[in-house]
Amino acid sequence: MRTQAARRRKDWALAYVLLLPGLAIFAVFTFWPFLQNFKLALYQNPPYPGLPSTFVGLSQVGDVLSSTAFHQSLISTLLFVLMVVPTGLLGGLMLALAAHRALKGMAIFQVIFSSTVVSSVAVAAVVFGTLMDPVVGLLPWLGLDPHPAILSNPTWALPAVAIIAIWQFLGLSFIIMTAGLQSLPEEVLEAARLDGARAPTMFFRVTIPLLSPTIFFGLVVGFIYAFQSFGQIDILIGSQNAEFTHTNVLLFYIYRALSVQNDPGLAAVLSIVLFVILLGVTLVQFRFLERRVHYAGN
Amino acid sequence: MPATDATAVPTRPRRFNGRIVARYLLLTLGAVIVLFPVYMAVVNSLLLPSQIAHQPPPFFPNDPQWHTYPDAWKAGHLGIYLRNSAVQTIIIVAGQLITSILAAFAFAFLEFPLKKTLFIVFLMTLMIPFEVTVATNVTTVTSLGWFNTFQGLTVPFLATGFGVFLLRQAFLQIPRDLKEAAQLDGYGHLRFLWSVAIPLARPAIAALGVFSFLGAWNQYLWPLLVTGNDNSVRTVQIGLKQLLNTQLDQINVSLAGTIIAIAPLIILLVVFQKQLVRSLTAGAVK
Numbered sequence: 385m386r387t388q389a390a391r392r393r394k395d396w397a398l399a400y401v402l403l404l405p406g407l408a409i410f411a412v413f414t415f416w417p418f419l420q421n422f423k424l425a426l427y428q429n430p431p432y433p434g435l436p437s438t439f440v441g442l443s444q445v446g447d448v449l450s451s452t453a454f455h456q457s458l459i460s461t462l463l464f465v466l467m468v469v470p471t472g473l474l475g476g477l478m479l480a481l482a483a484h485r486a487l488k489g490m491a492i493f494q495v496i497f498s499s500t501v502v503s504s505v506a507v508a509a510v511v512f513g514t515l516m517d518p519v520v521g522l523l524p525w526l527g528l529d530p531h532p533a534i535l536s537n538p539t540w541a542l543p544a545v546a547i548i549a550i551w552q553f554l555g556l557s558f559i560i561m562t563a564g565l566q567s568l569p570e571e572v573l574e575a576a577r578l579d580g581a582r583a584p585t586m587f588f589r590v591t592i593p594l595l596s597p598t599i600f601f602g603l604v605v606g607f608i609y610a611f612q613s614f615g616q617i618d619i620l621i622g623s624q625n626a627e628f629t630h631t632n633v634l635l636f637y638i639y640r641a642l643s644v645q646n647d648p649g650l651a652a653v654l655s656i657v658l659f660v661i662l663l664g665v666t667l668v669q670f671r672f673l674e675r676r677v678h679y680a681g682n
Numbered sequence: 683m684p685a686t687d688a689t690a691v692p693t694r695p696r697r698f699n700g701r702i703v704a705r706y707l708l709l710t711l712g713a714v715i716v717l718f719p720v721y722m723a724v725v726n727s728l729l730l731p732s733q734i735a736h737q738p739p740p741f742f743p744n745d746p747q748w749h750t751y752p753d754a755w756k757a758g759h760l761g762i763y764l765r766n767s768a769v770q771t772i773i774i775v776a777g778q779l780i781t782s783i784l785a786a787f788a789f790a791f792l793e794f795p796l797k798k799t800l801f802i803v804f805l806m807t808l809m810i811p812f813e814v815t816v817a818t819n820v821t822t823v824t825s826l827g828w829f830n831t832f833q834g835l836t837v838p839f840l841a842t843g844f845g846v847f848l849l850r851q852a853f854l855q856i857p858r859d860l861k862e863a864a865q866l867d868g869y870g871h872l873r874f875l876w877s878v879a880i881p882l883a884r885p886a887i888a889a890l891g892v893f894s895f896l897g898a899w900n901q902y903l904w905p906l907l908v909t910g911n912d913n914s915v916r917t918v919q920i921g922l923k924q925l926l927n928t929q930l931d932q933i934n935v936s937l938a939g940t941i942i943a944i945a946p947l948i949i950l951l952v953v954f955q956k957q958l959v960r961s962l963t964a965g966a967v968k
Contacts, residue, residue: 502951674848
């Protein structure tokens with residue numbers, strides 16, 4: 385009896401030791417800085433460096449949330465997300481449907497279609513930046529007027545960086561959709577086929593409904609991906625032009641607040657906004673994940 | 683698949699072939715669209731700047747300028763950037779694997795007070811994207827004296843809630859009897875972890891490793907914030923941005939640098955596609 389209790393306590397100790405490294409990292413670099421945002425948001429940055437920041441309470445939060453720059457940033461972010469996520473998912477679904485057949489050479493196509501998932505944001509930015517350049521790019525050849533350059537043009541800069549993000553997201557979207565297609569119950573599809581369902585009916589009445597959990601998962605992943613994009617804008621448009629070109633998306637705004645404007649208070653308020661938005665998306669995903677895991681456990 | 687039954691009716695094979703051809707055409711079209719930007723980057727990297735600006739643009743390098751690659755390597759300091767990226771990536775992957783394996787093992791095989799609460803704490807980290815913690819993390823890293831060091835670049839990423847979640851699931855699939863049998867054989871927990879649990883969970887561990895590698899290698903925001911201009915720890919992603927800014931009239935050199943920077947990941951994709959797919963779809967399909 386005593387030895388069992390002793391062994392159990394030894395298990396406890398071991399468990400805590402095993403959890404400690406992860407918990408320590410999370411405490412210092414995730415939870416503490418996250419909570420710190422709520423404090424920083426209440427302090428206003430001094431007008432000159434070196435002076436202490438002053439406690440202003442919620443007034444800074446109010447100022448930021450009611451500022452034109454913030455509204456513009458939020459609109460740019462939402463437009464960006466709306467351009468990237470549906471297009472990326474639809475493109476990925478189409479590629480996945482095309483590649484969902486056991487044919488010779490399909491493995492090569494699958495590697496090609498998923499390839500953009502490994503491209504980094506810097507690589508994608510340099511590659512597309514060249515193609516969109518007014519002098520060395522392809523626009524004149526396509527018969528389009530390259531001036532003013534699309535990346536410094538308030539109308540076209542955001543769609544241009546969205547195209548880059550779509551291309552990058554295509555690989556992930558293809559992978560998710562392919563996994564979804566492969567998990568569809570073959571019996572149900574076969575039964576529908578035997579019932580004489582024609583291809584369009586099959587697609588809209590059988591495949592899409594069965595695929596809806598996958599599409600949903602893709603939506604969540606896509607939202608998070610799009611909200612976290614900013615590297616293309618940093619490389620191709622830059623801090624000075626971001627607001628003028630309406631490409632000052634939330635994450636880029638945070639980066640600028642930190643490293644250009646040197647204003648942790650502003651960055652903190654923006655971070656809280658970003659968190660609230662992503663929390664909404666993640667909570668939805670969690671409910672979903674829980675359900676899937678529950679099924680898997682049975 | 684009924685269409686593969688080519689011997690069934692005499693008229694069948696022709697229609698079947700037409701469909702196959704159409705599908706291959708569709709696939710090829712998709713591949714062209716996906717690969718076109720990268721293809722153009724390769725072509726342009728082998729042209730002279732004056733040729734790139736030529737209208738209509740050349741779609742094939744007739745006189746490939748291979749020297750742009752060594753030029754990019756030298757002008758862009760790519761050797762040192764790639765080394766830095768490799769060091770950074772290896773530390774992060776190793777760290778994430780170790781902390782995830784340890785924590786996942788505790789959650790899967792041990793009973794202890796507050797187990798449920800602690801698991802929720804780990805999962806909560808998934809709800810806090812790194813981006814919303816950067817403001818304070820920059821201050822923390824700087825005050826630790828870690829600005830422009832590999833510690834600063836990597837330590838904040840040495841644990842991952844996703845990894846713990848993924849590996850716990852894998853460990854839970856190991857039959858309980860195996861654990862009991864090992865215990866009867868006198869295996870301690872750690873010996874069981876090392877010689878039974880880890881080998882059995884290898885596919886999931888490999889998936890996590892590839893996932894971590896991809897994330898670490900492609901990091902952009904954090905290296906931009908905590909590395910200095912002396913290039914001692916600056917990674918290749920930030921190096922590309924600099925290469926683009928310093929070689930404004932040498933776009934071919936920038937593109938050559940880009941191709942060099944993406945090469946390791948193309949290899950990763952081709953060799954570890956299965957693991958990559960597995961990790962990226964964890965949570966989507968069981």
